[in-house]
Amino acid sequence: MRRMTEPEDVPAIPPYAEAVLELAERIPPGKVMTYGDVAEYLGRGGPRQVGRVMALYGAPVPWWRVIRADGRPLPGHEHRALPEYRAEGTPLRTVAGEPRVDLRAARWDGTP
DNA sequence: ATAATGACGTCGG
DNA sequence: TCCGACGCCATTA
Numbered sequence: 625m626r627r628m629t630e631p632e633d634v635p636a637i638p639p640y641a642e643a644v645l646e647l648a649e650r651i652p653p654g655k656v657m658t659y660g661d662v663a664e665y666l667g668r669g670g671p672r673q674v675g676r677v678m679a680l681y682g683a684p685v686p687w688w689r690v691i692r693a694d695g696r697p698l699p700g701h702e703h704r705a706l707p708e709y710r711a712e713g714t715p716l717r718t719v720a721g722e723p724r725v726d727l728r729a730a731r732w733d734g735t736p
Numbered sequence: 737a738t739a740a741t742g743a744c745g746t747c748g749g
Numbered sequence: 750t751c752c753g754a755c756g757c758c759a760t761t762a
Contacts, residue, residue, distance in 0.1 A: 640759055659744050663758090670757045671744035677759090679743050690743080698743060720750085 637681060640669055644677040647734075651689040653712040655732035656725055658693045665734050689732075695724040 637645075643666055651657055659671035659678075671693075678687055688705040691697065695717075697705040706723060709716055715729035 638760065663744090669759060672742055672757065673744090673759050675743040676741085677743090680760095682743075687743080692743080693745060701743090 640666075640673065641677040641681050644669075644674055645681055645685050648678070648682065648685040648687070648690055650734075650736075651686065651732055652736075653686075653689075654714050654730070656689045656691050656714065656727070656730045657732050657734075658691060658727070660693055661731070662690060691725055693727075695727045697723075697725070 644662060647657075647662055647665060657665070659674040662674045663669045663671055674690070678690055682690070686708075688697070688701075688708045697709075702723075708714075709723075709725065715726040716723050717726040718724075
């Protein structure tokens with residue numbers, strides 16, 4: 625028989641999380657948005673909320689296009705993010721021998 | 737209802 | 750450059 629309610633052991637994606645993921649999918653290759661940019665664009669939440677969403681549900685989307693405001697790739701995930709940036713042509717700048725995303729050139733404002 | 741938790745951001749030292 | 754303190758706010762316990 626069908627239950628009147630959804631099973632509790634199936635994690636439902638919260639509405640805010642869906643909005644974040646939907647926007648993340650829209651970020652064009654070669655461009656990035658910071659956590660703060662995403663929150664500002666959505667008009668709700670904040671950088672930390674976006675970060676939480678990406679941590680929990682970001683795996684299926686191009687997570688490497690959502691980065692910190694300092695342009696540094698996720699610590700511990702550089703080896704996955706950097707090849708993506710190279711393949712997409714994301715503007716990078718080398719600082720102290722470490723590659724970072726050049727936000728001046730790579731930041732996406734939401735305009736297609 | 738309150739408290740704790742965070743892929744963060746900004747500022748000060 | 751690195752570190753700490755504080756603000757932020759959706760979600761969970």
